[in-house]
Amino acid sequence: MAFEIRIxxxxxxxxxxxxxxxVRLAATTGQLRSGEQLPSVRxxxxxxxxxxxxxxxxYSELASDGVIESQPGRGAFVSASRQIYTRPERLRRIEPLVxxxxxxxxxxxxxxxxxxxxIRARAAQVRGKxx
Amino acid sequence: xxxxxxxxxxxxxxxxxxxxxxDQVSFMVPRGCVFAMLGRNGxxxxxxxxxxxxxxxxxxxRAEIFGVDSSKLTPAVRGRIGYVPEGHPLPGFLxxxxxxxxxxSFYSTWNDKLFRAIIDHFSLGLTQRAGQLSRGQRAGLAxxxxxxxxPELLVMxxxxxxxxxxxxxxxxxxMILNTRGSGNTxxxxxxxxxxxxxVADHVAILxxxxxxxxxxxxxxxxxxxxLVITLNGTAPAELxxxxxxxxxTRHGAELSLIVANITDDARRAIAGLSPNITEAPLTxxxxxxxxxxxxxxxxxxxxxxxxxAEAT
Numbered sequence: 329m330a331f332e333i334r335i336x337x338x339x340x341x342x343x344x345x346x347x348x349x350x351v352r353l354a355a356t357t358g359q360l361r362s363g364e365q366l367p368s369v370r371x372x373x374x375x376x377x378x379x380x381x382x383x384x385x386x387y388s389e390l391a392s393d394g395v396i397e398s399q400p401g402r403g404a405f406v407s408a409s410r411q412i413y414t415r416p417e418r419l420r421r422i423e424p425l426v427x428x429x430x431x432x433x434x435x436x437x438x439x440x441x442x443x444x445x446x447i448r449a450r451a452a453q454v455r456g457k458x459x
Numbered sequence: 460x461x462x463x464x465x466x467x468x469x470x471x472x473x474x475x476x477x478x479x480x481x482d483q484v485s486f487m488v489p490r491g492c493v494f495a496m497l498g499r500n501g502x503x504x505x506x507x508x509x510x511x512x513x514x515x516x517x518x519x520x521r522a523e524i525f526g527v528d529s530s531k532l533t534p535a536v537r538g539r540i541g542y543v544p545e546g547h548p549l550p551g552f553l554x555x556x557x558x559x560x561x562x563x564s565f566y567s568t569w570n571d572k573l574f575r576a577i578i579d580h581f582s583l584g585l586t587q588r589a590g591q592l593s594r595g596q597r598a599g600l601a602x603x604x605x606x607x608x609x610p611e612l613l614v615m616x617x618x619x620x621x622x623x624x625x626x627x628x629x630x631x632x633x634m635i636l637n638t639r640g641s642g643n644t645x646x647x648x649x650x651x652x653x654x655x656x657x658v659a660d661h662v663a664i665l666x667x668x669x670x671x672x673x674x675x676x677x678x679x680x681x682x683x684x685x686l687v688i689t690l691n692g693t694a695p696a697e698l699x700x701x702x703x704x705x706x707x708t709r710h711g712a713e714l715s716l717i718v719a720n721i722t723d724d725a726r727r728a729i730a731g732l733s734p735n736i737t738e739a740p741l742t743x744x745x746x747x748x749x750x751x752x753x754x755x756x757x758x759x760x761x762x763x764x765x766x767x768a769e770a771t
Contacts, residue, residue: 337652337653342676374636377631377635381660
């Protein structure tokens with residue numbers, strides 16, 4: 329299925345953050361391939377019915393994080409290399425997700441080994457999609 | 460005015476008899492933004508708009524649009540402003556095409572294509588009489604009449620009031636469309652926070668005649684925090700003084716505080732309540748309601764809720 333950004337006003341995450349997170353995830357899982365073009369700021373704003381400044385804000389954060397590259401006059405493209413964070417920064421970013429997995433997993437009665445197995449199985453699937 | 464401001468007010472104040480409707484409101488609307496004014500009914504939003512557009516005079520202070528005093532707007536300056544009044548009043552005996560011809564005659568910048576596109580979108584026919592239109596259609600017609608002259612400033616007083624979801628969506632489309640012209644500015648009042656979050660980049664909050672907030676939407680979200688405190692043992696009968704506290708709500712042992720511009724003093728006061736504090740996600744609605752609700756007035760509610768919780 330083609331990649332489609334969906335936003336939900338009224339949630340705790342600001343709209344620009346929702347866009348950033350979805351594009352980042354799609355680029356990581358291979359749903360968006362490197363070199364693929366994103367819609368223009370204006371086009372995406374009109375499709376999502378949001379202020380163009382919100383889209384511009386999201387794109388500029390994605391560009392400064394190295395997820396996309398803006399080429400003046402041509403548009404925004406998914407970057408080839410995405411490794412721009414230091415290791416401590418990357419650890420800091422996954423920490424809340426790890427915490428959530430452990431809390432939820434243990435409270436549902438899974439053993440840690442079962443959780444790591446689930447991670448491996450899912451990662452294999454995601455990798456399979458990317459290649 | 461400086462080059463960047465389209466609207467600017469200086470201590471704008473209005474009394475109706477002895478009653479203060481607007482109290483020393485000073486703010487600025489930058490060029491090219493979509494500016495949403497929030498506030499409860501009766502907070503002074505419409506009075507503000509009527510003074511901005513020169514329909515009523517301020518008791519004290521003044522307002523400027525395009526650098527011109529609002530009480531001295533010339534027809535040429537008015538021609539640069541599109542105005543959609545509250546409730547979309549239109550003379551009911553006139554047909555759409557008559558209103559179109561009448562309004563068009565005042566403007567050299569009239570865009571007929573835009574007018575047709577908007578009335579088509581709201582499913583309006585040229586021969587329909589304004590008095591026979593549905594609320595959504597009337598809103599569409601008022602919008603088309605205000606937008607077709609391609610104003611540099613579009614002022615709308617609660618445009619989404621009473622609209623069904625489809626008409627509301629069309630209104631949003633029109634507002635986004637209006638941002639296509641670079642430098643176009645929109646100033647509107649609304650209670651629809653989901654719409655405000657979509658289209659606005661600046662927001663102000665009027666509360667009981669006074670301006671409480673005026674900043675970018677993003678700044679508002681960063682400024683207002685929600686802290687959830689798990690109280691252990693007995694709850695305090697009264698909350699300590701917490702600078703910037705907007706709202707305190709208690710559910711059982713959980714106390715939720717909405718605080719603006721949190722300071723070290725505020726953090727210290729909160730830390731004294733319990734060591735168990737987490738920062739919770741906050742929606743735009745939470746932030747706005749924090750400013751608009753009356754609950755911060757009194758904390759005797761704490762006692763009331765506390766007693767209830769014990770009784771059950």
